[in-house]
Every structure is written in C-alpha cells, then in structure tokens.
Amino acid sequence: MKTTIYDVAKKAGVSISTVSRVINNTGRISAKTKKKVLDVIEQLGYQPSVVASALTGKRTRTIGLIIPDVANPFFAELARRVEDRGRELGFNLLMCNTDNNPDTEDMYLSLLRQKSVDGIIIGTNARNHRVLRELLEENLPVALIAQDIPELMIDVVAVDDYLGGYQAAQHLVSLGHKRIAILVGNMNRTSDKYRLEAFRQALEDNGLELTEDLVIRTDYSREDGKRAARELLTSPKRPTAIFACFDFLAIGVYQAAKELGLRIPDDVSVVGFDNTILASIVDPPLTTIAQPIDEMGRQVMDLLVREIEGDKKTKQRVILPPELIIRQSTKPISQADGR
Amino acid sequence: MKTTIYDVAKKAGVSISTVSRVINNTGRISAKTKKKVLDVIEQLGYQPSVVASALTGKRTRTIGLIIPDVANPFFAELARRVEDRGRELGFNLLMCNTDNNPDTEDMYLSLLRQKSVDGIIIGTNARNHRVLRELLEENLPVALIAQDIPELMIDVVAVDDYLGGYQAAQHLVSLGHKRIAILVGNMNRTSDKYRLEAFRQALEDNGLELTEDLVIRTDYSREDGKRAARELLTSPKRPTAIFACFDFLAIGVYQAAKELGLRIPDDVSVVGFDNTILASIVDPPLTTIAQPIDEMGRQVMDLLVREIEGDKKTKQRVILPPELIIRQSTKPISQADGR
DNA sequence: GTGAAAGCGCTAACAT
DNA sequence: ATGTTAGCGCTTTCAC
Numbered sequence: 119m120k121t122t123i124y125d126v127a128k129k130a131g132v133s134i135s136t137v138s139r140v141i142n143n144t145g146r147i148s149a150k151t152k153k154k155v156l157d158v159i160e161q162l163g164y165q166p167s168v169v170a171s172a173l174t175g176k177r178t179r180t181i182g183l184i185i186p187d188v189a190n191p192f193f194a195e196l197a198r199r200v201e202d203r204g205r206e207l208g209f210n211l212l213m214c215n216t217d218n219n220p221d222t223e224d225m226y227l228s229l230l231r232q233k234s235v236d237g238i239i240i241g242t243n244a245r246n247h248r249v250l251r252e253l254l255e256e257n258l259p260v261a262l263i264a265q266d267i268p269e270l271m272i273d274v275v276a277v278d279d280y281l282g283g284y285q286a287a288q289h290l291v292s293l294g295h296k297r298i299a300i301l302v303g304n305m306n307r308t309s310d311k312y313r314l315e316a317f318r319q320a321l322e323d324n325g326l327e328l329t330e331d332l333v334i335r336t337d338y339s340r341e342d343g344k345r346a347a348r349e350l351l352t353s354p355k356r357p358t359a360i361f362a363c364f365d366f367l368a369i370g371v372y373q374a375a376k377e378l379g380l381r382i383p384d385d386v387s388v389v390g391f392d393n394t395i396l397a398s399i400v401d402p403p404l405t406t407i408a409q410p411i412d413e414m415g416r417q418v419m420d421l422l423v424r425e426i427e428g429d430k431k432t433k434q435r436v437i438l439p440p441e442l443i444i445r446q447s448t449k450p451i452s453q454a455d456g457r
Numbered sequence: 458m459k460t461t462i463y464d465v466a467k468k469a470g471v472s473i474s475t476v477s478r479v480i481n482n483t484g485r486i487s488a489k490t491k492k493k494v495l496d497v498i499e500q501l502g503y504q505p506s507v508v509a510s511a512l513t514g515k516r517t518r519t520i521g522l523i524i525p526d527v528a529n530p531f532f533a534e535l536a537r538r539v540e541d542r543g544r545e546l547g548f549n550l551l552m553c554n555t556d557n558n559p560d561t562e563d564m565y566l567s568l569l570r571q572k573s574v575d576g577i578i579i580g581t582n583a584r585n586h587r588v589l590r591e592l593l594e595e596n597l598p599v600a601l602i603a604q605d606i607p608e609l610m611i612d613v614v615a616v617d618d619y620l621g622g623y624q625a626a627q628h629l630v631s632l633g634h635k636r637i638a639i640l641v642g643n644m645n646r647t648s649d650k651y652r653l654e655a656f657r658q659a660l661e662d663n664g665l666e667l668t669e670d671l672v673i674r675t676d677y678s679r680e681d682g683k684r685a686a687r688e689l690l691t692s693p694k695r696p697t698a699i700f701a702c703f704d705f706l707a708i709g710v711y712q713a714a715k716e717l718g719l720r721i722p723d724d725v726s727v728v729g730f731d732n733t734i735l736a737s738i739v740d741p742p743l744t745t746i747a748q749p750i751d752e753m754g755r756q757v758m759d760l761l762v763r764e765i766e767g768d769k770k771t772k773q774r775v776i777l778p779p780e781l782i783i784r785q786s787t788k789p790i791s792q793a794d795g796r
Numbered sequence: 797g798t799g800a801a802a803g804c805g806c807t808a809a810c811a812t
Numbered sequence: 813a814t815g816t817t818a819g820c821g822c823t824t825t826c827a828c
Contacts, residue, residue: 146797166571
C-alpha cells in the first residue's frame with residue numbers, strides 16, 4: 119500500500135492535521151514537531167496525493183495544452199517553451215494533439231474538464247466556440263496562443279501577424295521584386311488572414327498589385343506547399359519572389375524549385391514565417407519572419423497562471439512583434455527579370 | 458458550482474449509486490431509469506470528476522511521458538505517435554522534458570507519482586536507477602522507449618541499434634568507402650554504444666579498421682555535430698564517408714561541409730540515423746537508418762496499457778528492425794579518392 | 797501549537 | 813433493480 123498521511127501521523131505521533139500543516143507550511147507548528155514530521159516523511163518516502171488534495175478544492179497544478187500537432191516544429195518548439203515556464207511555476211502540461219479536428223478538440227476540452235485541469239492553453243483553430251464559451255462561463259482559465267478569436271473576451275498571446283506580413287512584403291519589394299506571390303493557409307486561422315491582408319496592403323502601398331493568380335491557398339502540409347509552388351513556378355508569368363505563410367510551406371517551395379531546376383534565390387526569392395529550426399537547416403538558409411516563440415510560450419503561461427491564482431480579473435491580448443530574419447533565400451532581383 | 462453526481466441524482470429522482478451505475482455501465486438498471494438519468498446528465502452538462510473517481514481507486518487514465526526534449530524532431534514525432542495510440546485507448550499524456558538532466562528527471566518521476574499517473578513511459582537516459590527502481594517496486598507500470606537499461610527487468614520498445622549501426626557501415630562499405638568515420642553521442646545511451654559497436658564490427662568484418670581518430674564523440678546538439686564534423690573534414694586524412702548516429706548530427710555535417718566547400722555526396726558521403734523529417738528536408742536528402750517511430754510509439758503504449766490493465770505480468774523487450782533508407786547523401790566512392 | 801471532525805465527489809460493497 | 817453507507821487521502825474550520 120502506498121503510504122498516506124495517516125501513516126506519517128501515526129509514526130510521528132501527531133494528528134493528520136499537523137502533518138498536513140507541515141506539508142503545506144500553513145498555521146503554526148513548533149519547530150520540534152515540524153522536524154519530527156519531516157523526518158518521518160523522509161523515512162517513509164511519503165508523497166502527498168495530488169488527487170486527494172485536489173478533491174478538497176486545491177489545484178491539480180496541471181494545465182491542458184491543445185495544439186494541432188507536436189510533430190510540427192513550430193508547435194513542438196512552442197510546447198517546449200510553455201512547458202519550461204510551467205515547470206518554473208509548478209505546473210504540468212497535458213498534451214493534446216487535435217490536427218485541428220473540431221471533434222477531437224471538443225473531446226479534449228471536456229476531458230480536460232473532467233480531469234480538473236487548472237487551465238487550458240489553446241493553439242488550434244478552436245472554432246467550436248460553443249464548448250469554449252461554456253468553459254469560459256465556468257471560469258475555467260483559458261488562454262489562446264499563436265492565434266486569436268477576435269469575437270471572444272479571452273487571454274491571447276500572439277505575434278503581430280499583420281506586421282509580419284507587411285515586413286515580408288516590404289523586404290521583397292525593397293529588393294526590387296515586382297511579381298510577388300503568396301502561399302497562404304486555408305484561412306481558418308486569423309493569422310493567415312492578417313498575413314495576407316498586410317501583404318496585399320504593403321504591395322499596394324508600393325504601387326504594386328496582388329492579382330488573384332498570385333494568391334495560392336494550401337492546407338498545412340509540406341506536400342501541398344510543394345504542389346502550390348509547382349503551380350506558381352510553372353505559370354507563364356512566374357513570380358520572382360514568393361512569401362510562404364509558414365516555414366513548412368517554404369520548404370515545399372524549395373523542393374518544387376529543385377525539381378524544376380530553379381535556383382533559390384537566383385531564380386526565385388522566398389521568405390517564410392515562423393523561424394522554426396527548419397529555416398536554419400535548409401539550403402540556402404531561409405529568410406523568414408520570426409515569431410518570438412520563447413517569449414510567447416513564457417507569456418501565455420504567465421498569463422494563465424496569474425488568472426489561475428486569481429491575481430487578475432481582466433482578460434488581455436498580448437501582441438508581440440515579429441522580426442525579419444534575413445538569411446540567404448532572398449536577394450535583389452536580377453536585371454534580366456526586371457520587367 | 459460545478460454539477461456533481463448528487464445534483465444529477467436529485468434531479469433524476471434516483472440515488473447517486475444509480476447514477477454511478479449508468480455512468481460506468483455496471484450492474485443492472487432498467488432501461489427507463491437509465492434513460493432518465495442520461496437525460497438529466499445531458500441537461501445539466503454533467504461531467505464526472507476523474508479526480509474523485511481516482512480517489513476511490515480507479516485509474517486516472519493519465520500517463521507520464523518523459524523525454525529529453527520535444528523540440529527535437531525525433532522525440533516530437535515519437536510523442537505524437539504515443540499520444541495517438543493513447544487517445545485510442547483512452548489515456549492522456551503528461552509531457553515531461555528533462556534535457557537528460559537527472560535532477561529534472563527525478564523531480565518529474567516523483568511528481569508523476571504524486572499525480573497518480575497510471576504508468577510512465579521513459580525515453581531519456583534515466584540513469585537515476587534508484588528512483589526508477591522504487592517505482593518498479595511499487596508496481597507502477599513503466600516502459601522504456603527508444604533506449605534500454607539492460608540491467609533492469611522492465612518493458613522496453615526500441616529499435617535494433619546494433620543492426621542499424623551494422624547496416625549503416627555495410628551500406629558505406631558496399632559503396633567502396635574505406636575511410637569511414639563515425640560521429641557518436643556521449644555514450645550515455647545504450648543506443649549509441651550499440652551503434653558504434655556494430656559499426657566497428659561491420660568494418661572489421663569487411664577487413665577495415667576503425668581507428669580512434671575516426672570516432673568522434675559529441676553531445677546532442679547540432680552545433681556540436683558541426684564542430685565535430687569540421688574537425689573530421691579538415692583532418693589530414695579526411696574520411697570519404699561519415700556515419701552520424703542521429704539525423705541532427707548529420708545536419709551538422711552538412712553545414713560543416715558547406716562551410717568548407719565540400720560537396721555531399723561527391724566529396725563525402727553521409728548517413729544518418731532516425732529518419733526524422735529533417736532527413737527528407739535537407740539538400741541532398743539524407744540517406745539514413747529509419748527507426749519505425751510509428752510502430753514504436755504504438756507498441757509502448759500497448760505494452761504499458763496491457764500492464765496497467767493487468768493483462769500481463771511478465772515484462773518484455775520489443776526490439777524492432779531499423780531500415781536503411783537510401784537517399785542522395787551517399788554514393789560510390791570516386792576513383793580519385795580510391796586509395 | 798495541536799487535534800477532532802466534516803466534507804470534497806465518487807465507487808463498491810452490502811442491503812433491500 | 814435501486815438505495816444506503818463506508819471509505820478513498822487530504823484540507824480546513826472549529827475547539828482546546
């Protein structure tokens with residue numbers, strides 16, 4: 119049998135409430151009793167049961183993390199940062215991968231509730247606002263990471279997607295590119311929308327137009343990025359630069375370009391978004407818009423924990439600035455392509 | 458207040474045990490009462506508390522997953538597979554990243570115990586056998602993934618590292634390479650040991666010798682892989698082929714080679730190990746020894762759950778075969794380098 | 797400073 | 813077929 123608080127109490131010759139007090143460092147206990155109890159705990163290798171204490175109303179010190187897929191480097195890096203901060207603050211992560219499937223998401227949401235997590239961090243599309251609303255109404259702390267749901271009053275930590283999209287366009291324009299295409303996700307995420315919007319705006323601000331044939335939607339796989347890139351690169355009026363709305367997609371462009379015998383950046387410049395490890399691993403290293411993953415992970419955790427601890431009653435949106443990381447996948451347009 | 462089993466019982470006009478019975482589908486209940494209870498549950502949006510039921514001796518349906526780092530693609534992909542299978546079987550994963558730090562590992566191990574997880578999957582070095590032994594003595598189901606601790610009676614799912622190392626060497630030898638180097642981890646993992654041993658044996662079996670200057674130890678970072686590769690590639694008797702004990706290290710070789718103006722595979726052939734996404738993304742695509750990540754993830758979960766459910770009393774080691782995936786980072790040695 | 801006792805939400809005998 | 817009750821391990825008043 120696992121040792122319980124009773125075993126400790128008996129062996130130390132005190133009551134269980136005393137033991138409870140020394141464990142939680144509450145109330146007054148004489149240094150002597152305290153030491154004795156501590157000794158016995160040590161001796162017996164006693165570990166208080168989180169389950170039992172949770173039942174009496176204390177926290178489970180567990181947080182649910184809902185993301186599309188940890189195998190996606192962006193979310194893997196994010197999960198890692200979130201966990202790091204969680205550890206510092208004494209919280210564990212229950213990992214939930216949903217592949218953006220609403221049913222899976224629903225299932226996890228209610229599962230997390232059954233498991234009495236102290237809070238939930240959501241990094242998926244989460245368009246099942248119904249369940250989400252229920253949770254919010256129950257006052258279960260919830261925070262969004264790397265995405266936003268503008269119509270909800272909720273804690274959010276995300277990058278400034280609009281700014282990022284603008285920066286990407288601006289960079290390409292400043293290199294002299296005129297025919298610039300964009301590869302964008304399926305628009306279920308607000309981030310895609312903002313990036314595209316800003317991109318288009320930036321071009322306009324520079325007197326350029328983003329025609330529809332230069333906007334290609336894809337799902338979130340590299341395969342599809344490749345397919346889309348191939349389409350773009352074989353079109354009669356091939357763009358001289360491509361903005362891929364996330365690094366994974368950019369890799370697809372690399373592969374399509376290679377198959378077609380096109381060189382990056384000589385024949386096409388490409389810029390990505392996220393600055394995952396992939397960006398620094400590919401050849402040539404990818405110019406990309408960096409999300410401050412570290413900062414984002416740390417901040418959601420902080421936000422959520424503050425809400426859990428009740429230090430905070432107002433929701434807030436934290437929008438962090440992206441950063442253009444120039445590597446070698448972009449270069450000034452060559453004269454030949456100039457027109 | 459969250460709704461409890463009492464609320465349901467009262468509103469349905471039955472006792473709490475009846476409600477409990479319909480929830481767990483145990484005992485006999487008339488179709489009529491059952492329906493009534495179910496309706497009320499639906500109406501109230503009642504969700505049974507896992508915490509409370511765990512306290513009465515039932516499972517928490519939560520499993521701890523201890524790995525070095527989810528941001529490492531190999532472990533990320535593994536974690537994903539484990540989770541997939543866990544979901545199918547009704548188990549959640551508590552994610553623990555330790556960076557192979559024994560203290561962090563210890564901390565997590567006892568935390569997981571406090572949280573009453575039903576079992577633990579360990580993918581780290583786990584050399585703190587003491588705590589681990591305690592858990593085993595307590596009959597907490599534990600399974601090792603992607604590594605082994607030969608001196609412990611424990612469930613293990615891993616790839617056949619020896620075979621993998623042998624295959625790598627064999628492949629290179631068959632391409633005519635004679636000066637072949639190996640980049641190996643810090644030897645804290647048994648997998649490194651086996652891969653190196655097999656590699657050496659394979660060379661010997663082919664009448665080749667693995668001299669000490671051709672064995673380079675590194676830690677687990679890409680940076681260090683690069684450093685090691687640079688050392689190797691600038692040495693007077695540069696090897697014509699390198700076996701990197703995991704893909705990440707191989708990337709380091711790619712980068713060092715690029716800096717030194719060496720081409721892969723023309724100037725050096727390189728083979729990796731793991732077959733993570735990285736292998737297919739780099740240029741040229743990396744020839745590597747594939748670990749059956751899917752299968753491994755699924756099998757540990759199966760093993761562990763069978764033990765949790767008590768269907769199995771004997772421990773077992775499941776050793777899966779690796780597979781040589783030939784891509785474009787290896788080629789027959791050129792005549793010039795022939796001697 | 798310490799102990800007794802109620803109760804958290806649920807399960808599992810044991811009754812009926 | 814359904815209800816009553818005794819815990820599960822802990823926290824927290826409330827007494828002393």
